[in-house]
Amino acid sequence: MTSQEWVKNKKQAFAELSENLFSALKSDEQVTLSVSGEDSLYCRFSQSKVRQPSRVDQVALGMSFIVNNCELKKSMVLSGDVDKDTRKLMSLVESARKEAAILPETPFIVEPKNLASSDEDVLLAESNGERLLPEMVKPLQSVDAAGLLADGIVFRGNQNSLGQKHWFSNESFYVDYSLYSSKQKAVKACYADTKWDQAAFEANVSDATNQLSHMRLPTQEVKRGNYKTYLAPAAVNELLGLLNWGGWSAQAFKTGRSSLKELAEGNRKFSQKMNITEDFSLGLSPKFNSFGEVADDKLSVIDQGELKTLLVSSKTAEEYSDLEGNRASAGEGLRSAVMGTGSLDRADILSALGTGLYVSNLHYLNYSDLPKARVTGMTRFACFWVENGEIKGPIKDLRFDETVYNIFGDKLVDLTSFAETQPVIGTYEQRAIGGSRVPGILVDEMAYTL
Amino acid sequence: MKTELKEMLASLNSPAEWVGLRHVAEDSRSFQVRDERVEAVNQGISEGVMVEVLVDGQFHYSATADVSKDGIARAHNRAMALAEFSKGWSLAKFSLDQRPKAVGSYASKTSQTLDQLGMQELIALLVDSTKAMKTSDEIVSRVAYAQNAVTNMTYVSSNGSEFDQTFSHNFSHLSATAQRGSDVQTRTNGMDVSQSGYEFFDREHMTAESVRIGEQVLELLDAENCPEDTRDLLLAPSQLYLQIHESIGHPLELDRILGDERNYAGWSFIGLEDFGKLQYGSDLLNVTFDPTVSGELASYMFDDTGVKAEKEYLIKDGKLLRGLGSLESQSRANVPGVACARSTSWNRPALDRMANINIEAGTSSMSDMISSVEKGVFMDTNKSWSIDDYRNKFQFGCEYAKLIENGEITKTVKNPNYRGVCTPFWSNLKMVGNGDNFEVWGSFFCGKAEPNQVIRVGHATPHCLFSDIEVFGGAR
Structure with a gap:
C-alpha cells in the first residue's frame, strides 16, 4: 500500500466515524473530534548495531463532548474497523451523557465553530521502508554510534459537529544519534528529511566523525565559577523548550505558575537583540489546534526584548475577561518557535568567545526557582574549554544554575547570524510533530555550580 | 482474552x-x-x-x-x-x-x-x-x-x-x-x-x-530563603523517593550501563565491574528491588517477558550487589539482575525498568535524628530535579523546609535546594529512620528509552539523615 493510499484510508475512516457519531447526536449536544496517528518504523541502535526494531501502526481519537454547559473528554485507540470503532465511540458517548446528567457544570467551555477547513498532505511517492535498517547501520560501522531511526507517516485531524474539518499529514524520517570515542566522549548529530539520501547520510556521519576528533584532545578540568559561554543552537533550543513549561502560558501566569511572571508584569526584559516569533512557515506543525482553531502564520512573542503577548487559548480567554485569545494550543506553549538571528558569524564564534565554555548541548533542565526564572541543568556531548579563541579540549560535564533573564537578557552579548532547524524528536505515546529554528548565543557570564 | x-x-x-x-x-x-x-x-x-x-x-x-x-x-x-x-x-x-x-x-x-x-x-x-x-x-x-x-x-x-x-x-x-x-x-x-x-x-x-x-x-x-552553606540534611520520603529514583534506580539499569540509552536518557557512572565490589553508600544503606509489596505502585507477579518477580537486594550494607537488568541485559552483561523488563503499553517493547526500589527501614526514630543535629535543615516534598546523563551530579529543590538548630526543629525556610554527587552523598548517610517514619511513594511518570516510554514506579523509604550537604535558597 502506498503512503497516499494509507493516508486516504485513515482520512476516510475518520470521516465515516465522525459522520456516524454526528448523525447520532441530540440537538443540544456538540462534539469536537481530534485524531492523531502514525505508521512508524523505529529502530533503536547501539554500538552501531540494531537493538529492538519495531513497527507501530496506531491512531488515537480524542473527543470533547458538550451538553448542558458540561464538557467531558473521552479518548480511545482506533482499531481501523469503522463499525467496531463506532460502537466503542457510541458507548463512550452514552457514558458521557450519563455523567453530564449528574455532574456540575464545567465553566469556560470553548464551543465548536465552523470557520474554515484545511487539508494538507506531504507524502512520498515511494516510502523509505525497512530498507533503511541496513542503509543506516552500514556507514556507522567504523564508529561507535547509538541512537534512534524513526521513519514513516504521522497525521493530525480535527472535525466538529458543525462541519469544520482539518487534516495534516507528513511523511519523514530522522536519525537522532551520537558518536563515541574510545574514551567515551561523544558528539551529537541528527539527519532528518523526507526522502532518504544515502550520500547525504554518509556526509552527515562524516561531519560528526570529524567533530569527534576534537574530543580526543586532553580533557580540561573546569572548576565551578562564572564563565563566558557560547550556547550552540541545540543548547538554546533546550532553554526555549523549558520555557514551554508554563513560561508563555497566560493560564499559568494568572494562576501563579509562570516562570516568566516578571517579564509578563513588565518588571524584567530580555536583551533588545532578542526576538521570538511563533512562525508556522517552518511547515513542521499544523496550524490548527485541538479546538479546531487556525493560528495566524506569525505571532510575535518577544520583540526587541519585550514581551508582546503571552499565549492565550480560547479557554483561558473565556475565563479571564482582560485577556484576548490568540488561538494558542490548549497547553499554551510555542508550537513552531523561531528565534531571530544576530550578527555573530560562524567563523567568529571562537574568537568572540575568547576564553570560556563552548556548549553544544544542554541536558535535563529544570527550574531551581520558577518565579525568578532560574534554571539548572547539565552540559552534555561535545562541550569544550576555549582559551584565547582556541579549543583546548573537552570538559567534564558541568552543572549550571542561572536565570533566563541573565542568559537572554543582561548577559547576552550576541546571537549568531545563522539559525538551525530543530525538529521535535519526542516519541512518547506517538511520534511528535513540530520544531523550532534558533541561532546560537554568546553569553558574557553563566554560573556553573558543580 | x-x-x-x-x-x-x-x-x-x-x-x-x-x-x-x-x-x-x-x-x-x-x-x-x-x-x-x-x-x-x-x-x-x-x-x-x-x-x-x-x-x-x-x-x-x-x-x-x-x-x-x-x-x-x-x-x-x-x-x-x-x-x-x-x-x-x-x-x-x-x-x-x-x-x-x-x-x-x-x-x-x-x-x-x-x-x-x-x-x-x-x-x-x-x-x-x-x-x-x-x-x-x-x-x-x-x-x-x-x-x-x-x-x-x-x-x-x-x-x-x-x-x-x-x-x-x-x-x-x-x-x-x-x-x-x-x-x-x-x-x-x-x-x-x-x-x-x-x-x-x-x-x-x-x-x-x-x-x-x-x-x-x-x-x-x-519565610526567609533557605541558607546557603554546608550542613546536615534530613530528607522526608516525599523528596527521598525521587532521590532514590534518580541516583540509585537509573544508574543501576543494566541497559544504561551497556550503553543502549547513551543517546537519550544517558549512560551511568557505574561500570559492570562495580557489581559485588563498589561501596555505594554508608553501611546503613540497604536498597531492595521488591515488586511484591502489597499496594506499592509497581508490584506485579511477572515482568513483561514472563520472569517471576521476587525481592532482591540491590545494595546491602552499602555495597552494590545487583543491577536492574532483564534476562536480555543479564546475558549481555554477565551480572545478576531482576525481573524488570517492562513496557509502557502494547505499543512499545519491554526494556530494563525500575519497579519498586525501596530503602529498607533502619532503627532511628524522628526524635533520634532531629536531636542528633546541631546545624541542619529538614526538606519536604520534591519540587525540582535535575541530574547529569551519567546519573552522578544532581540538584534537587523542595517545596518546604525547616531549620534544625541544636537538636530542635525551628523556623520555616523557603526555596530549599541541595546539590551533590552520587556516591559521596550516599556515603554521608548517617541515620536511617525506622518503621514508624517509613512511607510508600512512587511516580506515574518515569521517562526513558527510544522510542520514548513512560512507566509507573514505586519507592518506599523512611526519613534519612545525611551529613555535610550543600544547601541553598532561591534567586537573589
Missing part, C-alpha cells in the same frame, strides 16, 4: 523461533477541580497487541490496535519483515532462555470501584479539597486532581506462557499557590500514589492534607 490470543497465536503458523503476543487494555479516568470549579473530567481507553518474534537470535516487534485475527497476522508479518532487513546487524544474540515459560494470574487488591464511590462524591471531594485550601486571599490557585487507571495485560507465547495481570493504579495531587508581590510559593501533597481501588481517595485524609497545604503555603510566604 487468553483463549482468543492462544487461538490467534496458533493460527499464525509462524516460521519464527519463538512468538509472543502481549495484549494490553487500559481504562483511565481523571478528574480535576480548580478553585472549587470542575476543570476536567476525562476518560481514556486503549487496547492493542504487541507481536514479538525471535528470528536469528534477535527480537523484532510490531504493534497494532487491530486485535482481530487478521490484524495480528498483519502485525506478525511486519515483524518478520523487520527480521529480514536487520539480518546480520543484531547487537546481541538471544534465545528462548530470555523468554521463560510463565503461567499465573495477578490482580491488585481493591475494595471500591468508581461506581461504588460515586462520581458525584469524588467530584464533591475534590471541590471540598480546594475549598479547604482557601486559607487566605493571597492564595491565587487551588487544584485537586484524582486519577485511576485499570490496566489488564494478557500474555501468551509459543513456548507455553500464559498469564494475565490486572492493575489498578491511583494518583492524587493537591496544590495551593500563594502570591505576595514578586514572591510566589506553591505547596502540594507531592505525588500521592498507590495500587488499590477508589478507596484510595479518602475524604478524611484528603481534607486533612488540603488544610495542611493551605496553611503551609502561607508559612512559606512569611
